[in-house]
Amino acid sequence: MKRQTSISGNLVQLCRFLRRKGFSLSAADESNALSALKLIPIKKESNFRMCLKSIFPKSKYQQERFDEYYNEFWFQLAKAVDSKVKKVPEKKQTPAQKKEAQFDSIKKWLNLEGSTEEKEIAAPSAIELLSKKHFEELSEEELRLMMQLLRKMAKKITHTKSRLRQKSKKQKTLDLKRTMQFNLRKGKDVQRFIFSENKNKKLKLVLLCDVSKSMDLYSRFFIHLIYAFQNSYDKISTFVFSTALHEVTEILNNHEFEQAFEMISDRVPQWSGGTSIGSCFQDFVKDFGYQKLDKKTVVLILSDGWDTGKPAVMKSAMQQIYKQTKKIIWLNPLAGNENFSPEALGLKTALPYVDVLASAHNLESLKLAMNQIGRRRSLQPNNQYLEMN
Amino acid sequence: MQLPSLDQIQGLLNKQGYISEEFIAMSLFLSMQLEKPLLIEGPAGVGKTEIAKVLAKILDTELIRLQCYEGLDSSHALYEWNYQHQLLYLKMLDESNTSLKEKEANIFSEKFLLKRPILDAISREKNVVLLIDEIDRADEEFESFLLEVLSDWQITIPEIGTYIAKSKPHIILTGNRTRELSEALRRRCLYLWIDYPSFEKELAIVQTKVPNIDQNLGKEICLFMKALREMRLEKTPGVSEAIDWATALVNMNIDHLDKKIVEDTLGVVLKDWQDMKHTQDSLDELLLKTGVSKKM
Numbered sequence: 001m002k003r004q005t006s007i008s009g010n011l012v013q014l015c016r017f018l019r020r021k022g023f024s025l026s027a028a029d030e031s032n033a034l035s036a037l038k039l040i041p042i043k044k045e046s047n048f049r050m051c052l053k054s055i056f057p058k059s060k061y062q063q064e065r066f067d068e069y070y071n072e073f074w075f076q077l078a079k080a081v082d083s084k085v086k087k088v089p090e091k092k093q094t095p096a097q098k099k100e101a102q103f104d105s106i107k108k109w110l111n112l113e114g115s116t117e118e119k120e121i122a123a124p125s126a127i128e129l130l131s132k133k134h135f136e137e138l139s140e141e142e143l144r145l146m147m148q149l150l151r152k153m154a155k156k157i158t159h160t161k162s163r164l165r166q167k168s169k170k171q172k173t174l175d176l177k178r179t180m181q182f183n184l185r186k187g188k189d190v191q192r193f194i195f196s197e198n199k200n201k202k203l204k205l206v207l208l209c210d211v212s213k214s215m216d217l218y219s220r221f222f223i224h225l226i227y228a229f230q231n232s233y234d235k236i237s238t239f240v241f242s243t244a245l246h247e248v249t250e251i252l253n254n255h256e257f258e259q260a261f262e263m264i265s266d267r268v269p270q271w272s273g274g275t276s277i278g279s280c281f282q283d284f285v286k287d288f289g290y291q292k293l294d295k296k297t298v299v300l301i302l303s304d305g306w307d308t309g310k311p312a313v314m315k316s317a318m319q320q321i322y323k324q325t326k327k328i329i330w331l332n333p334l335a336g337n338e339n340f341s342p343e344a345l346g347l348k349t350a351l352p353y354v355d356v357l358a359s360a361h362n363l364e365s366l367k368l369a370m371n372q373i374g375r376r377r378s379l380q381p382n383n384q385y386l387e388m389n
Numbered sequence: 390m391q392l393p394s395l396d397q398i399q400g401l402l403n404k405q406g407y408i409s410e411e412f413i414a415m416s417l418f419l420s421m422q423l424e425k426p427l428l429i430e431g432p433a434g435v436g437k438t439e440i441a442k443v444l445a446k447i448l449d450t451e452l453i454r455l456q457c458y459e460g461l462d463s464s465h466a467l468y469e470w471n472y473q474h475q476l477l478y479l480k481m482l483d484e485s486n487t488s489l490k491e492k493e494a495n496i497f498s499e500k501f502l503l504k505r506p507i508l509d510a511i512s513r514e515k516n517v518v519l520l521i522d523e524i525d526r527a528d529e530e531f532e533s534f535l536l537e538v539l540s541d542w543q544i545t546i547p548e549i550g551t552y553i554a555k556s557k558p559h560i561i562l563t564g565n566r567t568r569e570l571s572e573a574l575r576r577r578c579l580y581l582w583i584d585y586p587s588f589e590k591e592l593a594i595v596q597t598k599v600p601n602i603d604q605n606l607g608k609e610i611c612l613f614m615k616a617l618r619e620m621r622l623e624k625t626p627g628v629s630e631a632i633d634w635a636t637a638l639v640n641m642n643i644d645h646l647d648k649k650i651v652e653d654t655l656g657v658v659l660k661d662w663q664d665m666k667h668t669q670d671s672l673d674e675l676l677l678k679t680g681v682s683k684k685m
Binding site for chain 1: 394415416422472566575578
């Protein structure tokens with residue numbers, strides 16, 4: 001083992017410091033940095049810094065912050081030289097503040113004017129009228145027609161094909177690779193052909209539906225929506241929540257709509273009660289997260305975001321859901337209002353972790369949001385808010 | 390082969406017409422010295438792919454490029470057996486009495502192996518530059534194929550065994566951040582983020598790429614691009630658009646910008662109709678920022 005010189009000692013200290021700032025650095029990175037330092041001409045201080053800068057950061061955010069941390073570290077180190085203790089207090093941008101900053105930029109963007117895009121004028125057909133109509137204003141007959149449309153939509157979204165191939169019984173496309181692999185096991189002759197087709201995309205959906213008092217007007221409709229989805233797709237789990245979380249997947253699967261709706265209202269004692277979104281989400285992550293969430297899952301949250309719990313709880317729950325899923329789509333019926341801004345504290349807290357925030361007050365806006373399901377998560381924040389009207 | 394030193398790299402990059410910051414040269418230098426792949430991210434059109442091309446030129450070696458897309462799998466990126474060839478070969482051997490074992494040994498030899506870019510790159514005698522372009526477009530599963538190559542320089546082919554690199558290629562991965570790459574991949578690479586260049590750097594790039602450009606025009610173009618990037622556009626134009634635009638204007642023998650010229654040639658810079666409309670609406674303001682309309 002090498003004797004610890006002050007450079008390698010300081011480097012290890014720097015690594016520890018950076019780890020506390022959220023860098024994920026392994027021992028290999030440290031040794032890489034040390035061997036790299038041997039290679040570069042250290043004529044000037046900036047070479048030293050740049051060398052470390054190209055090794056330690058592993059993402060854009062880290063690269064941008066590196067200089068600041070680097071300076072802070074040496075500053076602290078110089079200060080700590082006398083008092084041997086090299087404990088560096090955590091300060092500046094904590095993850096919370098960082099999210100705050102991100103949120104501010106989104107907020108700024110949201111306050112900008114909507115697009116001035118011209119609307120096409122066409123003679124309204126029945127469906128067209130329907131698609132602009134507020135859900136609260138629907139009559140029973142219209143609702144039935146709406147359900148038909150929804151079911152169609154749900155079917156389309158949940159049945160997309162991947163580019164990856166799999167073995168198929170349909171004798172359409174011959175798969176030479178699989179044919180060879182199969183027949184070589186049997187001997188020299190080709191006895192059987194193997195065909196393949198495109199794999200189905202394995203998308204999983206988790207619906208979290210708010211049924212509290214503030215959502216009373218919409219929750220009936222949303223249950224309708226869930227019902228339509230669940231009927232055309234089996235990899236879906238549904239939860240309703242107000243002050244507590246309930247899984248209703250089975251109920252919706254096994255019963256007619258009216259019956260299911262009644263059962264849910266019965267089983268969920270807090271139906272149309274108050275809301276504690278944060279703690280419900282926390283329960284969801286704790287009890288179902290491991291089982292239901294993965295990178296192929298899209299989480300659809302239907303809520304107005306009025307949370308009576310603590311923002312910190314909401315935040316940590318959303319953070320975990322965000323990390324573990326493909327996408328989070330938040331449908332907020334109030335967002336259809338022209339004067340809407342995400343003021344509700346719960347929604348405000350959750351917003352940095354929401355990929356798409358959309359209104360779901362009429363069919364058209366719903367369609368827009370649904371189209372987002374199959375797409376990938378975009379890392380540009382300005383794609384987060386779907387333009388409505 | 391002797392690898393160039395840090396200062397040499399900087400010089401060579403400039404010589405090849407790649408105007409770079411010190412930091413880029415440092416990353417390249419370290420990735421070569423430490424034999425680690427370099428992961429480059431940044432917005433479209435800032436010259437990520439160009440780095441790989443220039444690197445190949447500097448090292449006087451071949452560039453092998455793998456363009457990633459959704460659904461890209463190991464048979465297109467690593468290797469595939471030449472099945473038609475194998476089948477024919479088996480038919481040919483039908484009459485002879487070679488044993489099953491021999492046949493198998495023959496059929497799974499390198500002769501029947503189709504080398505796809507990655508296997509190709511590590512089986513060369515000379516170090517090549519391997520560019521894995523737009524890695525974020527490939528599926529997450531594909532990243533896992535790469536891990537073995539990136540850290541151990543080998544590919545495991547079940548029928549043959551492990552194929553160890555004859556030479557270690559210089560690997561450059563690029564991405565546009567359309568999705569987050571996995572921790573595992575990041576850990577194995579050095580990371581470099583390239584942003585839009587500063588005004589001075591962009592001017593230098595334009596002047597290098599379009600040598601016969603009017604001094605003033607170059608400045609105006611770069612100022613205009615800078616102002617354009619500050620707007621909230623769907624597709625922010627990159628450096629390559631600036632170069633295209635400069636080339637176009639020079640070919641049209643234009644030596645200054647005015648409103649009409651900008652309006653007519655905006656299609657070279659912007660590739661989205663909403664952006665075009667938006668820009669046309671605020672063109673006066675933009676030109677004022679650029680300092681063009683003051684002169685008129």
